[in-house]
Each structure stands twice: as structure tokens, then as C-alpha cells.
Amino acid sequence: MSQRFTLDGSEALENELEQSCHEIAREVARIVPSEMLQALVLCGGYGRGEGGVLKTEKGDRPYNDLEFFLFIRGLARINEHRFGSAIHALEQKMTAKIGIDIEFKISSVETIAQGETTMFSYDLVQGHRVFLGPEDVLQTSQHHTDARKIPLHEVTRLLMNRCSGLLFAKSRLLASDFSQGDADFVLRNIRKAQLAMGDAILAMEGRYHWSCRKRQEELIHHGHLFMPKEELERHHREGVEFKLHPRQAVESREELSCLHQKVVDLAWSVFAFVEMKRLRRSFADPAMYLTSGDKCPETNQVKNALIRLRCFGWRGWKNGLAFRYPREALLHAMVVLLWRPEEVDYGFLSKQWVQTVSDWQQAVEWYQKLWNRFN
Known part of the structure; x- marks a missing residue:
């Protein structure tokens, strides 16, 4: 694996990214106690050595986000509550300084190792840069390297x-x-x-x-x-x-x-x-997709019901959708809004979302709100 951030970016850009990552690592080490900190890992394109290079009059500039996994011992939800505010402030500070978005995902080494293989976990384990913690921090997750x-x-x-x-x-x-x-x-x-x-x-x-x-x-x-x-x-x-x-x-x-x-x-x-x-x-056409049954059969129905309750309140259990994962509503809406915009049944979308929508633009705005939660 290349230790460069980009394929052909200038040395000045490479040095800037290197220094920025080390500065971020120092800040993270001040926030998370050493006995809890497992690792800080850069993933995404720059972590794999294929980050974007934007050519400008002032030289090569970064383009993509800097995406970090922050591995902390314990439950992610508790660690989010304890360190989330400080980490979010660091995101904002470094985003303003570097000029590209800085993002942290709080998790644990054990969570990655025990989780299902996804495109994200595959990319993470196959290509990353470690800025805090042992280089082999993801050794227990090698099963994710099988595409x-x-x-x-x-x-x-x-x-x-x-x-x-x-x-x-x-x-x-x-x-x-x-x-x-x-x-x-x-x-x-x-x-x-x-x-x-x-x-x-x-x-x-x-x-x-x-x-x-x-x-x-x-x-x-x-x-x-x-x-x-x-x-x-x-x-x-x-x-x-x-x-x-x-x-x-x-x-x-x-x-x-x-x-x-x-x-x-x-x-x-x-x-x-x-x-x-x-x-x-x-599916011969988008209309057939809308009427063809459960789109998320891999999900757990009991969990789906609880997720819908948290997302939509008691209304989320109406209309026979109590056990459907909310991403299904996104898939249905995406298909009709993108591929059949002139045939949108806004009553159907309102039922799916438990939210009244009456025109295409309003539907897209509501779609984006739901997408931000379940993408």
C-alpha cells in the first residue's frame, strides 16, 4: 500500500496533508485518554493513496474529505456522548484551517471486527493510514478483505x-x-x-x-x-x-x-x-418496483418497528408499514422522483414518510432529511 495520499499530487500537497493529519492526531490525543484510545485511522481516498488533486493557479490542492475512524474502547454510543462535542469542535476547526471537510467516525476495533462485511469495511481494512495506535490495529478484521x-x-x-x-x-x-x-x-x-x-x-x-x-x-x-x-x-x-x-x-x-x-x-x-x-x-419499469414487496428483507422486523417509532413516532406504525425499515421509503421515493417525476403519487409518498408532501421540490427536500439519517 502506497504511503502517499495521492497518485500524482505535488510534494507540497503531500507534505501539507501529512502535517495536517499529524496535527489532527495530536489534538485527538489531547481529547481521548491514552488508556481508552485504540487508534486514529485515515480512510477514504487519501487513506488509500488515491485522493483527489485539484489543480489551481496556486498549485495542487486537496479536494475530497479527510475521513478518520477514531477507535475508542467501549460502546460507541457512550463514547459519542463523552467525546462527541470536543471531536465535533475539532472537525470544525480543522475544516476551516485546511479548506476541506474533516470527518470523524467514533467506533471501536472490536465493533469493526465483529461486524458484517460492507463496502466501507472492505475499503477501510484494505487501505488506510494509521496516525495513532499500532500499525496492525485492524489485524482482527482481515476477513473484511474478501470482496x-x-x-x-x-x-x-x-x-x-x-x-x-x-x-x-x-x-x-x-x-x-x-x-x-x-x-x-x-x-x-x-x-x-x-x-x-x-x-x-x-x-x-x-x-x-x-x-x-x-x-x-x-x-x-x-x-x-x-x-x-x-x-x-x-x-x-x-x-x-x-x-x-x-x-x-x-x-x-x-x-x-x-x-x-x-x-x-x-x-x-x-x-x-x-x-x-x-x-x-x-422490474420492467419504476412503477413495478414500487409494488413489489419488501425492499429490505435483510433487516430485523422488531428492530425496524423500534426504529420507525424513534424516527416517526406512533404514526410510523400506521398504514401497514410498522415492520418496514425506513430505507425502503427512500428507495421508493428515489425511484419515482428521479425516474418518473411526472407521475409522482404524492399521497403514496406521504404515506411512506408519514409526512404530507404536495410537490416535487418539497418531496426532494423531505427526502434529503430522511436520507441524511438512513443513507
């Missing part, structure tokens, strides 16, 4: 999150005002979705790899019968290039809107294919 163990509902979750980005991008494209920041947001979410479509196919087939470059090679060397191979490869290639070398949008709103629609159209084909394999039912 074949990534369950299909994780692939659906990846697509849900990236297609949600397309939905939020569409909201920006339809707004009356459209700034450079909006254009950058739209382009970034289009590129993320382009990358995710190929990644989803690889993960579904047990061929996912932590390196986006390796995933690109894997797509090139294997055919895909359900859609044009060249189209999937082209979109994935553009996604990889943006991940490694992001840029500001120079396209007009009309050009971005055209590209957005092309990606949305292909995304339905990929999403429907993955869901057909996961749920063992075919």
Missing part, C-alpha cells in the same frame, strides 16, 4: 446514495438561480454516479477492488451482457478520472442537464439489474 463477502444490499445502498446525488443535482438544475457552486455540485454528483455504476456491477459479481484504477481495469477485461460494455466503461472511466483529478465545472447548465439525463437513464438499467438479482424479481 466476495460484500452483500447485495450493500450494492443497492451504494446505488441509492449515488442516485440520491443525481436527485439532488436535478433539484439544482431546475432551480431559478444556478451559480458556479451549483454547477460544481452537479458535475461532482454526476461523476460519482458514473463511477458507482461500474463499481456496483463489480461488487455484485464479487470482483470489487479497493483501487478505482484496478476496478477500471476489471471492467475493461470482463464483458457485461445486460448493457453495452463500452457505455458502462466510458462512464466509469470518466468517474475514475474525476475522482483522481477533480475540476471545477466549465459546462453550461444545458450541457450539464444533458449529461445528467444520460447518466440517469443508464443508472436505472444498472439499479434495476442489481435489484433483480438481489430481490429475485424483475
Whole structure:
């Protein structure tokens, strides 16, 4: 594993990131007692040596978030209560200083080791940088390095999150005002979705790899019968290039809107294919998806009922949805808002969300609130 943060960023950028991570580590060590602190681990693109490099007139700059796992002995919920405020203040302080978002996830080594293999745990264990604690801190989690163990509902979750980005991008494209920041947001979410479509196919087939470059090679060397191979490869290639070398949008709103629609159209084909394999039912169109039963069969019904009670109150147990995981409501809403916006049944969405919505924009705003909790 490379000890660089980026593939080809300047030495000045590499040094800046190195110094920033060590400064963050020193601050964390002041917050968490040494007898409780297990490790501070950088994950994400920079942790894997494939962080984005933004070219500017002032030189190379970081682009992606710096994502850290903060491993503390004990229960995460208790540690969140004890250290969360100080850690959140550190996030804000370092975000302002470095110019990119700094994020911490409080957990424990034992929690990762005992948990289900996910795309996130796979990427974490396969590629990371340790800034506090022993280098082999994740030795007990090596079972997460087998991509074949990534369950299909994780692939659906990846697509849900990236297609949600397309939905939020569409909201920006339809707004009356459209700034450079909006254009950058739209382009970034289009590129993320382009990358995710190929990644989803690889993960579904047990061929996912932590390196986006390796995933690109894997797509090139294997055919895909359900859609044009060249189209999937082209979109994935553009996604990889943006991940490694992001840029500001120079396209007009009309050009971005055209590209957005092309990606949305292909995304339905990929999403429907993955869901057909996961749920063992075919979906000729989005309308069929809405009426085809439980979308989260891997979840526990009793836990679902408690989650709905906490999220929606007693109303969450109405309409025959008491035992359904709230992410199902997101999947239903995403499908109709993104792929059938002219046919939205707002009564259906209101029932799903236990919240009255009456138009597309209001529905997207409420969708984002729920997505922030269950993505």
C-alpha cells in the first residue's frame, strides 16, 4: 500500500496533508485518554493513496474529505456522548484551517471486527493510514478483505446514495438561480454516479477492488451482457478520472442537464439489474418496483418497528408499514422522483414518510432529511 495520499499530487500537497493529519492526531490525543484510545485511522481516498488533486493557479490542492475512524474502547454510543462535542469542535476547526471537510467516525476495533462485511469495511481494512495506535490495529478484521463477502444490499445502498446525488443535482438544475457552486455540485454528483455504476456491477459479481484504477481495469477485461460494455466503461472511466483529478465545472447548465439525463437513464438499467438479482424479481419499469414487496428483507422486523417509532413516532406504525425499515421509503421515493417525476403519487409518498408532501421540490427536500439519517 502506497504511503502517499495521492497518485500524482505535488510534494507540497503531500507534505501539507501529512502535517495536517499529524496535527489532527495530536489534538485527538489531547481529547481521548491514552488508556481508552485504540487508534486514529485515515480512510477514504487519501487513506488509500488515491485522493483527489485539484489543480489551481496556486498549485495542487486537496479536494475530497479527510475521513478518520477514531477507535475508542467501549460502546460507541457512550463514547459519542463523552467525546462527541470536543471531536465535533475539532472537525470544525480543522475544516476551516485546511479548506476541506474533516470527518470523524467514533467506533471501536472490536465493533469493526465483529461486524458484517460492507463496502466501507472492505475499503477501510484494505487501505488506510494509521496516525495513532499500532500499525496492525485492524489485524482482527482481515476477513473484511474478501470482496466476495460484500452483500447485495450493500450494492443497492451504494446505488441509492449515488442516485440520491443525481436527485439532488436535478433539484439544482431546475432551480431559478444556478451559480458556479451549483454547477460544481452537479458535475461532482454526476461523476460519482458514473463511477458507482461500474463499481456496483463489480461488487455484485464479487470482483470489487479497493483501487478505482484496478476496478477500471476489471471492467475493461470482463464483458457485461445486460448493457453495452463500452457505455458502462466510458462512464466509469470518466468517474475514475474525476475522482483522481477533480475540476471545477466549465459546462453550461444545458450541457450539464444533458449529461445528467444520460447518466440517469443508464443508472436505472444498472439499479434495476442489481435489484433483480438481489430481490429475485424483475422490474420492467419504476412503477413495478414500487409494488413489489419488501425492499429490505435483510433487516430485523422488531428492530425496524423500534426504529420507525424513534424516527416517526406512533404514526410510523400506521398504514401497514410498522415492520418496514425506513430505507425502503427512500428507495421508493428515489425511484419515482428521479425516474418518473411526472407521475409522482404524492399521497403514496406521504404515506411512506408519514409526512404530507404536495410537490416535487418539497418531496426532494423531505427526502434529503430522511436520507441524511438512513443513507
